[in-house]
Amino acid sequence: MRLATFQPQPGVHCETTTLRNMLHHAGVGISEPMLFGLGQGIDFQYWDAPDPGRGTPMLTGRIGPALVSRNACSALGVELRESRAPDSVSARDAAAKLLDAGHVVGMSVDIFYLDYFSSRSHFASHYIALYGLDDSLAYVVDTDQQGGAQTLPEDSLRRARGSDEGFMPSPNLQMYVERPPARLTTDTDAVLREQIWKAIRLTAERMTADRGPRCGIGALRRAASEIAQWGDTLACADEVVPGVGRFWRFAGTGGANFRKLYRAFLLEARQRYGDHELDPFVDGFGDVQHQWNQAIDMLTAYRGADDGRRQLEAVAARLNAIADAEQSLFEGLLVPATKQAGEQT
Template sequence: MSAQRPAGRSGGAVLDGFRAAPGVHCETTMLGNMLRHAGVDVPEALVFGLGQGIDAQFFPPPPHAPVPPMLTGRVGPGLIAEHACAALGIGLVTLREADDAGAHAQAVAALSAGRVVGVTVDIFHLDYFASRTHFSAHCLALQGLDDSTAYVVDTTQQGGAQQLPLASFVRARASDEGFMPSPRLHWHLDDGPVAPAGSTVDLAPRIWPAVQGAAARFLDRGRGAERGIAALRRAAEELPGWRRLPRGEAVIPEIARFWRFAGTGGTNFRGLYAEFLAEAHALTGDAELLPSLTAFAEIVAAWADLIDHLGGYAGAPDRSAHLKEAAARLHAVADAEEAAFTRLLDLSRDRTGTV
């Protein structure tokens, strides 16, 4: 564990020996940096897969509010970190304070103990972020605070290691605006023994329970119409009606861009899960995983095709027909994902000997 040194005023701390490791997704980047600094270097795709991060969630637009529908491709914030740490046998501490002073003290205490701190923030208040939209489910790895600056790690897309004015960081951490706000939420690894660095021996037995958990959750229709496979079906059913969205010519292509690029969007996580399955195959040597690798490569391609189509909405000669075709393509994606996760669930049950 790296030591820390005071920085700025006595109320700050910056980790010594910290090396930033940006990633594709914000929460896996956050947790990856927490683990790596503690001596556990696990590839991001394995963090995502062991964290059972793959899912779908659909949030329909509120009545009489100019908010577009949102379809995401992952579990809720914090669950990846929770599941991955449980799979690795590492304790995860979750803390939330009611005021900024308490949150600052929590963060400094963890940094002073040599721990990277995970935080949720609103991207609207991040100076380096191009978006001017409130989105409060974004995660950062915090590796230092002084009297003027927060030293954080974001995704590669957002520039990796960043120095953020302390006032901006405080506003971002305290925000209760935007999607899934969680003001002043922190995570850090506990002070108990940390599992040894991941290896084939360490990680292979953890693969199948993680696959089983993710597949069973995705296929569970008892979670309601806005989660898992049911979320994809509902979004596909409602998609033709999106032509009635306010500013649809601009909003619908924005939805397509969100699916392609945003950290919570759908297609990113299908690609990351495909990478996890490739890592799982390398670790386990199980040839029965190969059809799933092929299936997820095809799913990623189908999402890209759907996004390309939806992004062309504004220029479509018949917009109603254009959205009906987009809905048909989303139904086809749902068919492919249901089949892929059904196969993974059956295979993982066989490998774990559990139902």
């Protein structure tokens, strides 16, 4: 069984790609950057390494899994349904029923078990959109980097969906969207204009708040202070440090990718509003994205550096500069966002 009218929608980040495909099939065409911005997706989070001394902490550039989807759907007035099946058989039955009812099914999976993934690491907070099942195959949409629409053995999907290994697993988690409000499908642009500044305000309030050493700017500064010591504290640093750079660049969790998405969101918002107040922030996030890419370049070049400690100190300095820039940008955004969102209520 495959959804006959389904048209795969491209994307660069797994959860927003999945959400975009669910909404598009339900009749709501919204860009991925817009969904990321309405979902208040940008952040920096620090999660302790499961084996300190041998591995690095998980450092992500976004809010937690599923929160982008929940926030975006709330802003759009769309009901997002989530469920956790007790076992793989129940999860398969639930997915088949949702497909029969015409829904695209979003699910959290472990990339280790996806046949088309080149990575051999466990990461269980990846999202894909399921649009078909038959006796032995599953039809899914992943990010552009992973080839977009893919076919894989259903047994592989079963293992990926049910995995409890890796970072923040959610075994057998599935979600779908109910029929959207009529106004969202007939006047999407008006709904977006009403919600953009609210989402910017909520994001800026969160990013300028002191949330300790695990989230936000404080977490970024903590990461900067620890990265400078990685050469001394990590076993196999020559392998681990460049691996962090590659992970940030290619796995979607790094700062550069999410800053690029947030910049694209602000640019689209500026175009919809015709509001030049957003221009300096579009430019500012372009500069922040560039600085993130510089930090990643230095991490990936660590193994061949003449002085590894100095290389990591340069990365730390770059991350502290990024923290200063992001703090300033969100403090600046909070001023017009508070004014504009207040006028709309």
